[in-house]
Amino acid sequence: MTEERKSIRKKIRATKEMGRIMSEYFYELDAAAKSSDKKVAWCSSVGPAEILRSLGFHVYFPENHSAMLGATRMATDLIPYANAIGYSPDICSYLTADVGAYLKNLTPLSRAYPGIESIPKPDVMVFNTNQCRDVQDWFGWFAEQYHVPMVGVYTHRGIGGVTEAHVQSIAQQMEEMIEPLEKVSDNGFDMNELKRVMALSRECSILWKKVLDTAAAVPSPLTFFDGTIHMGPAVVLRGTRQANDYYRVLLAELEERVKNHEGAVEGERFRLYWEGMPIWGRLRQHSELFGGLKACMVASTYCNSWIFSAFDPADPFTSMAKAYTELFIVRSDEAKERYIKEMIDFFKIDGVVYHDAKTCPNNSNNRYGMPQRIEKETGVPSLVINGDLNDLRCLSDEQANTNIEAFIEQLEENR
Numbered sequence: 001m002t003e004e005r006k007s008i009r010k011k012i013r014a015t016k017e018m019g020r021i022m023s024e025y026f027y028e029l030d031a032a033a034k035s036s037d038k039k040v041a042w043c044s045s046v047g048p049a050e051i052l053r054s055l056g057f058h059v060y061f062p063e064n065h066s067a068m069l070g071a072t073r074m075a076t077d078l079i080p081y082a083n084a085i086g087y088s089p090d091i092c093s094y095l096t097a098d099v100g101a102y103l104k105n106l107t108p109l110s111r112a113y114p115g116i117e118s119i120p121k122p123d124v125m126v127f128n129t130n131q132c133r134d135v136q137d138w139f140g141w142f143a144e145q146y147h148v149p150m151v152g153v154y155t156h157r158g159i160g161g162v163t164e165a166h167v168q169s170i171a172q173q174m175e176e177m178i179e180p181l182e183k184v185s186d187n188g189f190d191m192n193e194l195k196r197v198m199a200l201s202r203e204c205s206i207l208w209k210k211v212l213d214t215a216a217a218v219p220s221p222l223t224f225f226d227g228t229i230h231m232g233p234a235v236v237l238r239g240t241r242q243a244n245d246y247y248r249v250l251l252a253e254l255e256e257r258v259k260n261h262e263g264a265v266e267g268e269r270f271r272l273y274w275e276g277m278p279i280w281g282r283l284r285q286h287s288e289l290f291g292g293l294k295a296c297m298v299a300s301t302y303c304n305s306w307i308f309s310a311f312d313p314a315d316p317f318t319s320m321a322k323a324y325t326e327l328f329i330v331r332s333d334e335a336k337e338r339y340i341k342e343m344i345d346f347f348k349i350d351g352v353v354y355h356d357a358k359t360c361p362n363n364s365n366n367r368y369g370m371p372q373r374i375e376k377e378t379g380v381p382s383l384v385i386n387g388d389l390n391d392l393r394c395l396s397d398e399q400a401n402t403n404i405e406a407f408i409e410q411l412e413e414n415r
């Protein structure tokens with residue numbers, strides 16, 4: 001490849017507004033944790049946040065914090081402190097980075113938001129094992145440190161179709177959470193309030209999907225790397241007006257780009273799909289590397305994971321149970337393969353990049369022959385990058401970059 005590589009990263013104007021609402025969110029959480037009359041719930045990223053908001057909790061998402069530890073490249077140095085107390089370097093590096101940060105009394109929130117000295121102290125921990133078992137162990141450790149109760153939903157995993165029996169069992173577990181949560185929150189459960197929050201969450205999901213779907217345009221107005229930043233409100237503020245107002249602003253900007261045929265990657269030549277977790281400490285480098293090769297990473301399973309199409313405010317528990325169980329990560333390989341093939345089609349994908357994240361088997365879908373099966377059926381080539389979401393010791397930059405460049409050359413030759 002002799003052509004000079006130059007990548008111009010197009011800034012999204014709405015980023016400033018997102019910074020404002022995220023800052024407001026963290027300062028409110030910090031204030032709630034310090035006050036005697038407000039309550040904080042910690043929630044796993046695809047846990048029942050709507051129930052918590054309806055009960056008046058301020059909701060904090062440890063995975064979001066761990067992603068910040070990764071993006072600020074603090075995680076790799078903190079993981080060994082969790083290893084030293086018995087958490088293996090092979091398990092979730094969100095967990096180990098977060099435990100390490102707590103043990104060292106460090107948080108990236110302090111640098112990003114002056115005046116915030118620590119993560120918000122929880123009053124209760126709430127998880128759903130739909131994504132993995134690690135969240136249960138992670139939250140359990142913190143529940144012991146803070147001497148607070150923990151409640152959880154135990155989800156069936158590796159399922160093909162989501163059946164009535166799956167949905168009913170999850171809906172029942174969610175209803176059974178209400179009583180212990182009411183005791184912590186001091187607020188009585190109000191079905192109308194849950195319906196109101198659900199309606200907002202549903203709207204957030206619809207808007208977020210529309211944002212991501214703009215990437216079907218050629219050239220794509222956004223990249224997966226943009227998506228990992230702009231998904232923040234869909235994760236931590238779903239169920240609030242702020243998130244929805246924000247996504248309307250972002251959507252308008254992206255639709256304007258589509259109208260003007262303005263691509264996120266100048267001279268877009270290849271359209272790629274990212275399967276797996278981001279490598280948080282290398283977002284900028286990867287965005288520049290792919291951009292410089294005129295390859296736009298247009299879409300990903302990861303960003304799509306906060307689309308909850310089944311949400312129905314008229315039937316909160318059943319629809320929440322369905323939405324949080326039909327997620328990609330919960331499903332069998334057959335269901336996942338069907339989904340990826342649909343994405344390849346919808347986003348007009350030239351190549352799929354699988355990230356084999358050393359410490360997250362739950363989000364590493366290359367390990368049982370899936371890339372080969374999909375490639376055989378679609379003719380769309382794939383590449384596997386070995387790395388990790390947070391532990392940069394698992395990534396060889398040199399090897400990853402060489403493999404990415406060779407992959408793009410292969411796509412070029414195939415043209």
Ligand code: SF4
Pocket residue numbers: 063092093094095131132133134135359360361362363389
């Ligand atoms: S899904 Fe993976 S990254 Fe997320 S909490 Fe579970 S093990 Fe960690």
